[in-house]
Amino acid sequence: MGISDLIASFLQESLEETDGGVLEVQRNDLAQRFNCVPSQINYVMSTRFSPERGYIVESRRGGNGYIRITRVRVDRQTLLMQVINTLGSQVDLASARAILNNLVQAGALEENAGRSILAAVGDKALAAVPRESRDTVRADIMKQVLILQV
Structure with missing residues (x-):
């Protein structure tokens, strides 16, 4: 299992544990946790958590940058x-x-x-x-x- 798969699985599991289907994570904390560069996190966000897959991703860059993933349930x-x-x-x-x-x-x-x-x-x-x-x-x-x- 590659690093992208590990990150995506972690985020998916974390998202399932949240109330309301919204997860907010610090990009740098996530990069440190998986010993990767923040751009790897960006890659996972764009390929695994896209609107076509039923997610809205909001991102703020910088020192206190965060990523907010919202699972959208549509019919x-x-x-x-x-x-x-x-x-x-x-x-x-x-x-x-x-x-x-x-x-x-x-x-x-x-x-x-x-x-x-x-x-x-x-x-x-x-x-x-x-x-x-x-x-x-x-x-x-x-x-x-x-x-x-x-």
Whole structure:
């Protein structure tokens, strides 16, 4: 397990123990606890605690800098619409996989539906599409299929 995984697990567990789903931590304290640089904490925040994953992260830098993580609970339809609206005109396969995994984990998609959509937007399914156009086609397919899920 890498340092990012350890930090994310620690924050997730701490968040689950809080009342109201809000956790406030000192960036420097967290960096010292895991013997890493503060930018590693920033990386974990941006990749593991994003709005797409159901979190709002507020941050203040400086000597007394803190990070406040709020778990946002939204209904299935709102979450799907949020993802559809944030999908750009292109999405690479790794991002598509992460988005679908997050939707399945959040309960917005059944596991079979997530796997089916992933297969439909995978490189094997898009083999006839020129490589430079795949991310655009992938985004279009994902949007249309997710709209049907709403």
